[in-house]
Amino acid sequence: MRIRLILGTSILVALAAAMLLPWLAWREAQRQAFEAAADMTRSYARAVLHRADKTSMQGAVAIRELVRQPHAPCSPDSLALMRRLDLSSTYIQAVGFVRGGVVVCSSMGTDPLPLGRPSLRTSTGYAIYPRVPIAVLGPSPLMALERAGFVVLVHRDLPLDISTAIPGAALAVLHLEAAPGSAPELARGLVERGWLARLGAQRETSFSDGKRLIVLSRSRQFLTVAVAAVPIAYVQERAAAIAWRLVPAAAVAGLLVAAAVLTLARQQRSIPAALRHALRHNEFYLHYQPIVELASGRCVGVEALLRWKRATGEQIGPDLFIQVAEQSGIITRLTERVFALVEADAGAYLGAHSDFHVAINLSAADLQSSAIVDLVDRFLHKSGARPSNLILEITERGFLDMDNALRILAALRARGIEVAIDDFGTGYSSLSYLEALELDFLKIDRSFIEAIGTKAPTSQVVGHIIAMARTMGLRMIAEGVESQVQADFLKGQAVQYAQGWLFGRPMSFAEAVRLAAAHQERAAGVHA
Ligand code: C2E
Numbered sequence: 001m002r003i004r005l006i007l008g009t010s011i012l013v014a015l016a017a018a019m020l021l022p023w024l025a026w027r028e029a030q031r032q033a034f035e036a037a038a039d040m041t042r043s044y045a046r047a048v049l050h051r052a053d054k055t056s057m058q059g060a061v062a063i064r065e066l067v068r069q070p071h072a073p074c075s076p077d078s079l080a081l082m083r084r085l086d087l088s089s090t091y092i093q094a095v096g097f098v099r100g101g102v103v104v105c106s107s108m109g110t111d112p113l114p115l116g117r118p119s120l121r122t123s124t125g126y127a128i129y130p131r132v133p134i135a136v137l138g139p140s141p142l143m144a145l146e147r148a149g150f151v152v153l154v155h156r157d158l159p160l161d162i163s164t165a166i167p168g169a170a171l172a173v174l175h176l177e178a179a180p181g182s183a184p185e186l187a188r189g190l191v192e193r194g195w196l197a198r199l200g201a202q203r204e205t206s207f208s209d210g211k212r213l214i215v216l217s218r219s220r221q222f223l224t225v226a227v228a229a230v231p232i233a234y235v236q237e238r239a240a241a242i243a244w245r246l247v248p249a250a251a252v253a254g255l256l257v258a259a260a261v262l263t264l265a266r267q268q269r270s271i272p273a274a275l276r277h278a279l280r281h282n283e284f285y286l287h288y289q290p291i292v293e294l295a296s297g298r299c300v301g302v303e304a305l306l307r308w309k310r311a312t313g314e315q316i317g318p319d320l321f322i323q324v325a326e327q328s329g330i331i332t333r334l335t336e337r338v339f340a341l342v343e344a345d346a347g348a349y350l351g352a353h354s355d356f357h358v359a360i361n362l363s364a365a366d367l368q369s370s371a372i373v374d375l376v377d378r379f380l381h382k383s384g385a386r387p388s389n390l391i392l393e394i395t396e397r398g399f400l401d402m403d404n405a406l407r408i409l410a411a412l413r414a415r416g417i418e419v420a421i422d423d424f425g426t427g428y429s430s431l432s433y434l435e436a437l438e439l440d441f442l443k444i445d446r447s448f449i450e451a452i453g454t455k456a457p458t459s460q461v462v463g464h465i466i467a468m469a470r471t472m473g474l475r476m477i478a479e480g481v482e483s484q485v486q487a488d489f490l491k492g493q494a495v496q497y498a499q500g501w502l503f504g505r506p507m508s509f510a511e512a513v514r515l516a517a518a519h520q521e522r523a524a525g526v527h528a
């Protein structure tokens with residue numbers, strides 16, 4: 001059941017990866033294109049603003065000088081000054097003197113030149129005439145800025161011709177005081193004065209009206225705003241170009257992830273078959289990890305830990321295959337095999353050493369049928385071991401049927417076999433649940449031992465577990481002891497037993513026996 005679920009989920013995950021990655025790449029292309037287009041549009045707006053500010057500044061300076069001059073308007077001295085101002089200012093085409101809306105004399109000569117009607121009178125005293133045709137200066141009209149009787153004529157050029165590079169793009173300079181519906185002061189391409197509302201009090205803003213990407217940039221010195229707008233279609237073209245680069249790579253990556261997920265899932269599915277094969281071909285063996293009495297340092301027993309070495313030489317850890325064996329109902333056959341292996345490895349030794357124990361791990365399914373009781377009976381009978389030679393480790397994970405499990409545990413304990421609760425504290429055991437079980441040992445999980453002496457939030461938990469085990473009259477075995485600091489702490493807390501790398505890694509039974517004998521000798525030496 002579970003396996004099928006895993007396979008189903010894996011297919012979904014694989015599909016998701018195969019589709020999600022290209023989609024993310026496409027989104028990324030859009031983001032990059034928008035960012036690049038926004039950067040570009042912003043730099044156009046700033047260039048326009050720079051040019052507009054320079055022009056306004058030169059115009060203002062020229063008019064100020066003309067206003068201050070002592071000469072009579074249109075006198076030779078005044079005309080000479082006008083010519084000098086015209087020549088020394090890059091953006092100024094001509095300066096002149098105005099009377100009654102007509103330029104009566106100017107740096108170009110003295111032909112009178114009517115200005116027409118201004119489109120705007122600003123609060124700073126300027127009248128702006130956006131289009132003044134002046135034949136002598138060329139076919140395109142100029143813009144005139146007039147104040148206090150003097151006028152400056154400037155080109156209507158915008159600095160960059162982006163509309164040829166980007167069809168539909170627009171640049172403009174707008175005056176903040178112009179009437180809402182009026183034509184732009186300066187523009188190439190279509191712009192809307194209504195966009196100014198988006199600027200508010202900001203210096204610069206960028207936004208999209210759905211059709212264009214727009215940047216507004218306000219002048220620091222003048223009441224003008226530069227505008228640059230680029231059609232969204234252009235941004236999308238750029239996005240498509242980027243997507244052509246990113247999406248295929250992402251699609252390949254997505255397919256690779258999908259293939260990896262599916263391969264893993266296939267492997268998962270095939271593990272039960274491989275487990276059956278391994279049982280038939282004796283690919284399982286046991287390692288034994290020493291368990292020591294902390295007070296004396298004596299090795300009092302071992303825990304049997306299952307190992308799987310495939311014919312290919314590949315080692316597969318129990319963390320991987322025990323769960324699959326549990327889910328696919330093979331676990332009881334594995335447990336049988338564990339008993340057979342213990343019998344072969346340790347039967348004779350146990351028969352001769354009634355105070356040495358082997359701890360065997362049981363799964364929830366083992367406690368569902370009395371087959372386990374028969375199995376233990378057969379083991380004791382055939383090996384010559386005594387009940388005191390066995391400790392059965394059960395976990396709090398999934399007692400499928402509590403009453404059944406209690407009955408089977410009672411039958412085992414009635415034979416004098418002791419029972420340990422394994423991995424204590426990692427599951428969702430409630431205290432009442434724990435009290436209902438008749439137990440002899442509590443194994444303190446490695447995660448709590450690891451936390452001893454650290455600042456981890458769980459570092460206090462071990463003390464509570466110890467206190468609780470003591471209240472319930474359970475002896476304790478600390479798991480995963482790796483350092484002397486941990487061992488000393490546990491000893492100080494009167495924890496009776498421990499196992500872990502500090503005392504010995506999982507090893508063959510013969511090695512474990514040698515280690516126990518060495519401990520024995522050392523202990524005897526100390527007492528002599
Ligand atoms: P477990 O019963 O908690 O076994 C202890 C695990 O901690 C073992 O991993 C052991 O090698 C490891 N260990 C021991 N001392 C240390 C230490 O100081 N530091 C660290 N980092 N690790 C230490 P292993 O052998 O990989 O077993 C993993 C789990 O697989 C076991 O956890 C047990 O739940 C399950 N298992 C192993 N053999 C059997 C078996 O025969 N039957 C069943 N049902 N489950 C088994």
Ligand code: CA
Nearest residue numbers: 303361393422
């Ligand atoms: Ca265990």
Ligand code: CA
Nearest residue numbers: 422423443479
């Ligand atoms: Ca454990």
